[in-house]
Amino acid sequence: MKEHSKPTFESYNRDPKLYDEIFDENDNVRNIYATLFDLYSEHSAKDFARLNDKAKASFFNQGITFQVYGDHEVKEKIFPFDLFPRIIDPQEWQVIENGVLQRSKALNHFLWDVYHEKNIIKExxxxxxxxxxxxxxxxxxxxxxxPGGIYNHISGTDLIKHSDGQYYVLEDNIRCPSGVSYVICNRTALKRALFGVFNHYKTHTVTNYAENLLEILETVKPKGVDIPNCVVITPGIYNSAYYEHSYLAKAMGVELVEGRDLFVENDFVYMKTITGPEKVDVIYRRIDDQFLDPLEFKPDSALGVPGLMAAYKQGNVCLVNAPGTGVADDKAIYTYMPEIIKYYLDEEPILNNVPTYHCSRPDELKYVLENISELVIKPVDEAGGYGISIGNRLTKEEIEEVKETVKASPRKYIAQPIMSLSVHPTYIEENESFEPRHVDLRTFTLLGDQKEFVLKGGLTRVALRKGNLIVNSSQGGGSKDTWVLKNNQ
Structure with a gap:
């Protein structure tokens, strides 16, 4: 590198076709990273190997793990964490924050409409x-x-920075978006491993998420309740995000429960305790809709609470997020987000969509089938990076298989151009060096009754395998601490 050249980054090879968040097109370190780059360059490869082990030990000791579901087995893994943080300046962040808040509000209006007047459909x-x-x-x-007219109390918006240096929204997650606990734990792990670097930057905190989440939950309490009793309901210890469920419950100071810990009587929800039943007013649920109540949905579900939907519809308990929000984070609905924002808010989208083809439209299906090698094919209702096909990574035989799959169920698939996700220096353990890896960003937005909050930071996810574009932890990805700088930096 021409400027700030240090031995630690001697082997770093910038790809001129990709947007590198650290180095500009002339191989110079961008100003916002200059101090951090110099600080990191003072460490040797052996130092980073030791610091990496320290960070992993921090995650292991805190029990920060996730489940990966394979074809034949389920594995529990320590969440991979990268030592080099991502930095976002205040002006750039303001655009992101305004944009994700705009989308969350528009989606809430959309959900109210499709479950009430359905004007957007009629028109x-x-x-x-x-x-x-x-x-x-x-x-x-x-x-x-x-309660409060809120459906998507918690939204996770996935963004990428393209080769043009602009942010694009990949998708909106408003069913049970996960990952915020890793945002907070990434900050803790980096402080423990490299505490001195924080003295050189004024960074917004991310540890205030839980208190804001609790305030949001309390704003949507049922009528007639002064001090609501809030709980977090989890499918149990074998769920991939169980660590997050337990972390958030503890951080908010509320009970973590499973379906068997609750019961419904006279359309009110109660929690079993050693001192007798205790009424529950707000449930932050990390259980999918179909498992919430065996009397309404899957009759064989052992995860939910019989009668829960009846209590909810009587207004005696609030469910966060509301059941049925998934209709709005369907990737087919994503294609209409610019129109949805304009219709409900009378505003132009602050953040751009990725150009998207929905295979239920005959002309777009034709284009997709003819150009699969240049597209990413995604199922509309999957999460975690499952079911994605990246055209230029497929063999001729695999392309034909994808075509047949899409033709069999066009409604279930969208296609997007293969976007050039930005890259960021990432510590690669097996090589003991920093190398460019693709990243995205998941932001977290909270909506309540007369209250809103966007976490000033997010989950920067890293595709740890060289050249891989899928950043999800379930697909071998890791994450970075994300620093949003204060205005007086």
């Missing part, structure tokens, strides 16, 4: 068949007014 802006065919649309929510 032909979003097709009826797209809503009615969604696996996440719940008839049970029609005409129901959730």
């Amino acid at each position: 032909g802006i979003v097709p009826l068949e797209l809503i009615s065919s969604s696996a996440n649309y719940l008839d049970q929510m029609n005409g129901f007014d959730p």
Whole structure:
């Protein structure tokens, strides 16, 4: 590198076709990273190997793990954490924050509309068949007014920075978005491993998420309740995000429960305790819709609470996020986000969508089938990076298989151009060196009754395998600490 050249980064090879967040097109360190780059360059390869082990030990000792579901087995892994943080300046962050808040508000309006007047459908802006065919649309929510009028209390918006240096939204996650606990633990781990670097930057905290989440939960309490009793409901210890469930419950100072710990009587929800039943007013649920209540959904579900939906529809308990929100984070609905924002907020989108083709439209299906080698094919209702096909990584035989799969169920698939996700120096353990790896960013937005909050930071996810574009932890990805700088930096 021409400027700030140090031995630690001697083997770093910048790809001129990709947007590198540290180095500009002339191989110079960007100003915002100059101090950090110099600080890191003072360490040797052996130092980073030791610091990396220290960070891993921190995660192991805290029990920060996740489950990976394979074809034949389930593995529990320590969440991979990278030592080099991502930095976002205040002006850039303000655009991101305004943009994700705009999307969250528009999606909340959209959900109210599709479960009430359905004006956006009547006016032909979003097709009826797209809503009615969604696996996440719940008839049970029609005409129901959730407390405070809020459906997506918690939203996770996934962003990428493209080769043009602009941010694009990849998808909106408003069912049970996960990952915020790793944001907080990344900060803790980096402070323990490299405490001195924080003295050189004024960075917004991320440890205030839990207190803001609790405030949001309390704003949507049922009518007539002064001090609500809030709980977090989890599917149990074998769920991939169980660490997060337990972490957030502890951080908020509320009980972590499973379905068997709750019961419904006279349309009120109670928690079993050693001193007798205790009424529950707000449930932050980390259980998917179909498992919430065996009387309403899957009758064989042992994860939910019989009668829970009846209590909810009577207004005696609030569920966060509301059931049925998944109809709005369907990737087919994503294609209509610019129109949804304009319709409900009368604003232009602050953040751009990635150009998207929905295979249910015959002309777009034709284009997708003819150009699969240049596209990413995604199922509309999967999460965690599962089911994605990247065209230029497929053999001819695999391309034909994908074509047949898409043609069999066009409604279930969208396609997008293969976007050039930005890259960021990442410590690669087996090589004991920093190398460029693709990254994205998941932000977290909270909406309550007269309260909103965007966490000033996020989960920067890293595709640890060289050249890989899928950053999800379930697909071998890791994460970085994300620093949003204060204005007086």
